[in-house]
Amino acid sequence: MKKLFILFLIAANVTVFSQTKQQVINDIQKRQAEYSSIAMDIWKYAEVGYQEYKSSELLQQTLKKEGFSVTAGVAEIPTAFVATFGSGKPVIGILGEFDALPGLSQAAKPEKESLNGVAGHACGHHLFGVGSAAAAIAVKDWMKKTGQKGTVKFYGTPAEEGGSGKVYMVRDGLFNGVDVVLHWHPGSGNSANASSSLANKSGKFRFYGRSAHAAASPENGRSALDGVEAMTHMINMMREHVQEDSRIHYVITSGGKAPNVVPDFAELYLYVRHPNRTNVKEMWEWMENIAQGAAQGTGTRVESEVLGGVYELLPNETLAKVMHSNMNKVGGYVLTPEEVAFANKILPTPGMFKSTLDATNTIEELKLESSANGGSTDVGDVSWAVPTVGCRTATWVPGTPAHSWQAVAAGGTNIGVKGMMIAAKTIALSAIDLFQNQELIDKATVEFKAKTGGDFKYESLLGDRKPALNYRN
Ligand SMILES: [Zn+2]
Ligand SMILES: [Zn+2]
Incomplete structure (x- = not known):
């Protein structure tokens, strides 16, 4: 009898828990139009590294309105900021980017056509920033509703493309005291692999x-x-x-x-x-x-x-499992007939990889081997300061490489927004898991310490140089 009662309690708890998560998913979904409009503004601004004044300001205002306290101009970078809600432990950080790439201007059309000839969001960082802000806002709402203790911090991180913005933020100690950092990146599929980078x-x-x-x-x-x-x-x-x-x-x-x-x-x-x-x-x-x-x-x-x-990314398997299971809960999305028509025009263009359109509606199997994919990211340095995990979502037509006109094009449509919403939900749910399970944070920290080694001391590859604020001039 007693056993049965305990089983009943566990089942009831699981149901309440998943209802909470479903509620968070619904709450984020309700605000899609609003988040889409912010992302499209940043897509149009297309500001390059350390010159993202309008993009950074828009994200700061969005978070301020939601009750976050914002510290701007951190690490001697005018467009870098930290937005904080709550107090005490645990502290969960969420990264957001917003810089564009020079020379990759492109209209939101399925054929190559420059928009302004200057720059474009060929790495989808307009979605990265807004999707992460949406996650931070959802976590804040959940904390208010449930009375959850702790802190959520959104990091506005400029100049990822070649400017190493986050490295200066790590060097300045802005991640001290943070328990876990969550991030994501636009892509052409949905996955939460524990992979590294160069x-x-x-x-x-x-x-x-x-x-x-x-x-x-x-x-x-x-x-x-x-x-x-x-x-x-x-x-x-x-x-x-x-x-x-x-x-x-x-x-x-x-x-x-x-x-x-x-x-x-x-x-x-x-x-x-x-x-x-x-x-x-x-x-x-x-x-x-x-x-x-x-x-x-x-x-x-x-x-x-x-x-x-x-630095190369330091993967964390404990956290990758958390993110993967939440991504499975969120699920992918189906392309509308208009989006299929758009995608079918992009698919045969030069430079695309082989893929199928159902990749938007698939969550890839979790891969735990930590091989480096082709790129580099300044999230690498963050991952050596704090246990860090990320995911990729389908914000582009499946098969689209980063830094291409095809990425700018799809990123300026609802395909980009739908992928961004998967990331926002996955990050929010993962943060909630961490807030509710100190043992997950502990396990991730033990793994982090074992991988970094006891005598690891962070030394930036940039030495002590000041932020290269004019590297895009
Ligand atoms: Zn990039
Ligand atoms: Zn990128």
């Missing part, structure tokens, strides 16, 4: 020479472009002798103005990546030596400036 260091090498008439007195000139060319030649020889999972890529951002003038200035913008930051550091030192060699051999002078540096 550590990355980037910067500019500036060569200074001496200009001269290229035909009348070339002997008086020293070509800065020669310095850049000598450097890239050596970089491409170096490729043979680095770990094969390394990635090295560059562009020449300045190479002179006219062939009949020996250029006195030339500039190389370089990225170096590897699944392990130790290899990245070693390759960067090699690059510095290459630059010196190139300058000496060409009679020029070189200066380098580190602009970005991020």
Whole structure:
């Protein structure tokens, strides 16, 4: 009899619990139109790294109206902010991004067509910021309703694309005392894998020479472009002798103005990546030596400036399981006939991966192996400061790669909004699980400590440089 009664209590509790979760899902869903309108405003602003004034302000105002207290201009970055609700432990952080990519302007149409020719949300960060804010607001509402103790913090994190905004925020201790950090990223499917990412260091090498008439007195000139060319030649020889999972890529951002003038200035913008930051550091030192060699051999002078540096993501399996189970509860979405027509026009365009449209309505199996996917993220540094977990949702036509016009296009339609809503709900439910189960936080923390190692001490790949606020100028 007693046993039966206990079983009844457990069943009743589970029912109440899942009703609460269903209520949170419904509450977020009711506000889709409002969140869609904010995301589309940020999509139109399309502001690049550290210049996201309007986007940051709109998110700050949205959270202020909801009763969050906002501290703006943190970590010496005008567009970075932290919005806080509640007090005491546990403290759950939620990351939001909002920077666009230069040169990827695109209309919300299924064919390539520039909107303003300047920049576009080709990584979907307009959705990332708003979806995370929606989650933070839902958690706040739930805390008020239930009297739950603790703190929810929304982090407005600028310049993810090459600016390493979060690294300065970690370096400034803004994540101290946070128990778990939740985030997500727009994508072309729904998953909550415990995967890693590539550590990355980037910067500019500036060569200074001496200009001269290229035909009348070339002997008086020293070509800065020669310095850049000598450097890239050596970089491409170096490729043979680095770990094969390394990635090295560059562009020449300045190479002179006219062939009949020996250029006195030339500039190389370089990225170096590897699944392990130790290899990245070693390759960067090699690059510095290459630059010196190139300058000496060409009679020029070189200066380098580190602009970005991020750790590889540290996955947390305990938290990935929490997020995956909540994503399954939320579920995917079905494309409307109009969205299918839009998608069918995008699918055959160049650059798309093979995929099927039902990916929007599928939650992928949880993968716990921590292989690095192709990209890098400044969430990496956060994940070495606090146990961190993220997911991806289908905000683009399935098969769409990030940083493409196809991503900007779908991100400006309701496909992007529907994917964003999955992320908002999944993050909110995961936060609620953590608030209600201290043992989950403890387990995630034990895993985090085992993986970082007892003697781990955080040292940013950026050294002590100030935020590179003008890296997009
Ligand atoms: Zn990106
Ligand atoms: Zn991104």
